[in-house]
Amino acid sequence: MEKYISQIQTPKVSIAPMVDKTHRHFRAFSRILTKNTLLYTEMISAQSIINTDTDKHLFFNKKDEGSVALQIAACNPEDAFKAVKIAENYDYDEINLNCGCPSDRVSGNLMGAALMADKKLVFEILIAMKEATKKPITIKHRIGINGEDILNPKNSKIILEGYEDLLEFLEAISKARPDRYTIHARSAILKGLSPKENREIPPLDYTLVHKLKKDFPYLNIEINGGFKTISDIKEQLTYVDGVMIGRASYENCYLLSKFDELSTGIASNITRKSILEAYLPYVEKELLIGTSSYALLNPIQSLFLGEKGSKLFKQLLSPPNLNARNGIEIINRILKELPEESLNLY
Ligand SMILES: Cc1cc2nc3c(=O)[nH]c(=O)nc-3n(C[C@H](O)[C@H](O)[C@H](O)COP(=O)(O)O)c2cc1C
Incomplete structure (x- = not known):
């Protein structure tokens, strides 16, 4: 294994790249809850970055969002190089290569988890990304894959399974010196399972990731898959x-307010009320440039999960109460109509 000691800081917690979830409004809202967490964009294909309206895909506001990693999907070094060069014009902190997405749309295009079948290609893509920027280049991948080998149709199946296979993959790509390895601790089944099933059916195996860090302590390793609570995170950090x-960040967004304590040791006492008040100016600013209230209020959906008034909260966030323009009015109604004890809860 290449003994490369990256100088980048790995935050104790990051919020996973998630298509249709981790858009810039989600990130601006998340930043109110946690200052030290690394946030990711949704996955964006290198082709989209190269061929379409760059600002539409890459625009982000550092002041509202803080540290953000851009995740790209690429199937060849040339596209990866061009996409990263274009992304250089934006203020992302890191650029990440997706080698974990099992979606047919992505794997059919030889991207995402399907790339794990060709470690040389992954190495070349990482090298191209490194050549295009001085920013940290990181990778997110699975512990294995199981499926048709679309990169080499002569082989009928490709199976990467267990520690030895994982090591073989990592030994090859470590020569490109990625700054961090984020490992989703389940295999990707490349055919027959939907992306959703691929996040649930293949069993989680944290032990492979733990062993990797133990055997190669100089590698910068982040684990992913199935964590829901602060005690889950604390245990993994050992x-x-x-x-x-991933999912816990939008299924129970208040959890984010507990993340900074893991690095600062200082407990947060931010209430739901102050979170909403802090989000209001952002909503106001975005409404003025034509952003819809549906997009802006989507990230707050789980803020009162399990608390008194959560039913009323959900009703206020749904039509006919919510419409495309009345986001401010709805937040003000939430602040007025939800029980004080829930609003002041932390
Ligand atoms: C709605 C949704 C969209 C996702 N989109 C991406 C993506 O764009 N890129 C990626 O690497 N993983 C994507 N994932 C996978 C997550 O990043 C993460 O690896 C997975 O959800 C497992 O983590 P969790 O168990 O904490 O949710 C997505 C997951 C979900 C639920």
């Missing part, structure tokens, strides 16, 4: 450098 949280 084995690895960082923990990436």
Whole structure:
């Protein structure tokens, strides 16, 4: 294994790249809850960055969003190089290569998890990304894959399974010196399962990731898959450098307000009320440039999960109460109509 000691800081927690979820409004809202967490964009294909309206895909506001990693999907070094060069014009902190997405749309285009079948190609893509920028280049991948080998149709199946296979993949790509490895601790089944099933059916195996960090302590390793609570995260931090949280970040967004304590030791006492008040100016600013209230209020959906008034909260966030323009009015109604005890809860 290439002994490259990256100088980048791995935050204790990051919020996973998630298509249709981790858009810039979600990130601006998340930043109110946590200052130290690395946030990711949705996955954006290198082709889209190269061929379409760049600003539409890459625009982000550092002041509202803080540290953000851009995740790209690429199937060849040339596209990866061009996409990263274009992304250089934006203020992303890191650029990440997606080698974990099992979606047919992505794997059919030889991207995402399907790339794990060709470690040389992954190495070349990472090298191209490194050549295009001085920013940290990171990778997110699975512990294995199982499926048709679309990169080499002569082979009928490709199976990467267990520690030895994972090591073989990592030994090849480590020569490109990625700054961090984020490992989703389940295999990707490349045919027959939907992306959603691929996040649920293949079993989680954290032990492979823990062993990797133990055997190669100089590698910068972040673990991902299935973590829902602060105690889950704390336990993982005894084995690895960082923990990436996916679904729990939108299913229970208040959890984010507990993340900074893991690095600062200072407990947060931010209430739901102050979170909403802090989000109001952002909503106001975005409404003025034509952003819809539906997009702006979507990230707050789970803020009162399990608390008194959560039913009323949900009703206020749905039509006919919510419409495309009345986001401010709805937040003000939430602040007025929800029980004080829930609003002041932390
Ligand atoms: C709605 C949704 C969209 C996702 N989109 C991406 C993506 O764009 N890029 C990626 O690498 N993973 C994507 N994932 C996978 C997550 O990043 C993460 O690896 C997975 O959800 C497992 O983490 P969790 O168990 O904490 O949710 C997505 C997951 C979900 C639920």
